[in-house]
Amino acid sequence: MAKCHNWFHPQLALLDIYQYLQQASEWYLPHVSVDITIIGFQEGTLKVLLLDSGEKWTLPGGYIGKEESMNDAAVRVLEDRTGLTGQYLKLFQVFGDKSRNFKEDIREMFRQQGFEWKEDLWINDRYISMAYYALVDLDQVHPTGGKMNQPHAWHDLNDLPPMWMDHAQIAQGALEQLKRDITIEQISFNLLPEEFTMPQLHRLHETILDKKLERSRFQKKMLALNLFERLPKLKEDVPHRKPYLYRIKDADDH
Amino acid sequence: MAKCHNWFHPQLALLDIYQYLQQASEWYLPHVSVDITIIGFQEGTLKVLLLDSGEKWTLPGGYIGKEESMNDAAVRVLEDRTGLTGQYLKLFQVFGDKSRNFKEDIREMFRQQGFEWKEDLWINDRYISMAYYALVDLDQVHPTGGKMNQPHAWHDLNDLPPMWMDHAQIAQGALEQLKRDITIEQISFNLLPEEFTMPQLHRLHETILDKKLERSRFQKKMLALNLFERLPKLKEDVPHRKPYLYRIKDADDH
DNA sequence: TCAAAAGTGTTAAATATACACCCATGT
């Protein structure tokens, strides 16, 4: 269920790996992968969930089953990594360059892990990546590392570590798409807890767009959308005047 | 070079067809196709270039070569059909449903054409469609029917004939994307001749968005963009006062 | 000379912007 460059785990025996690759090439569509930029928001910065693959990091990804719809594959991969369903998830771009393969990276990884590398391995193929981004409430996520229990961590989306292939570019593309999207439709609340305050939403938008937004105007514009309903006040943990809590209005009926 | 359901031509001998299918499965990535909604504008209505495949019509399409970038494949298909390069061309959606195959349609077509149908034909597979739309100056296009010289025709985009599979849905999606796109970026002029008038552009936007746009405001907004430069007047063929001609300013340098 | 289409201007409404003011809370 993991991606071409994420399928292994140190504990796996040699046999298991080649067995897994054999099975995968039977179950999945060849030459097509799904990569997800899972975005969270914590302590005033945007985070992205990455997997540790040795020297470099990768986006969580997977393949599309031969009997599986593309979107279902994306939902499956996201759930596998975060344990969450029903999250905001959107295909935002397709990376289809002919030279897009992980051959050299995989060879290096095999060398590091002491596996025998073969030219005709399924995962050496050229892949078209279906690039999704997902918005999650970071505090709700308990990353599992997927079925393979891979090492993983939240990284600053604006300060990415060395990443494989074009994965840094994909994550960057996700951020740019997110910037465009929140100026048109109201989706940003997916990054916040179910109950949130306007100052929180305000800081979130400033962080995503990376620019100052006038406080008064932002609040009025958001409330004028008539999408949120006000609840009693927020108490705990805030040092000064307690802001109102809001949540999305009638999320189910429309 | 043609699409799974468009690859044949009545003149082709039986041998040629199976030979072609054999070659195609060697040259192209499996399970992935490229379909293009080629949009033109004529006599106040939006047109789309369709191929005649017997009972139903299809969008022009093709496959991605194993050594070819996805976008290059789209450019190639578009040029094959229209003889044009450098047109506005954009991936707008991916259709990845698991049940997306042409099995029954192909069987019916084979029956009509008197070919022997086989269960394991390459073209019976499930396909993920990379859906592009292209904007062309209809008067510049001399549709060739592609390398296969298939029958083809311009159809009204708002009054589509019976089409294969989800091709009507794809064309509809292209139109909806175009509506969204022209409200944000100025791309509509790609549907007009190189030199055009503001009334032409005005009618074009009204047609695409399917609603009245106030004439005065539209003209001022367009000119305020500072994207067009005014030329001498349009003469011939117009019945009343002759409008100014415009063209895009500095199309090359920016 | 008149109707139709094109080009431009003028005013009112709606929105965006900037900033001011008051409220609640912890120190």
Place this chain on the structure above:
DNA sequence: ACATGGGTGTATATTTAACACTTTTGA
């Protein structure tokens, strides 16, 4: 009481919308 952050109001600028007026042209 005062500094900080939150909530709201008000004056101004900008943009959008509606419509009026003038010009050109063919019938």
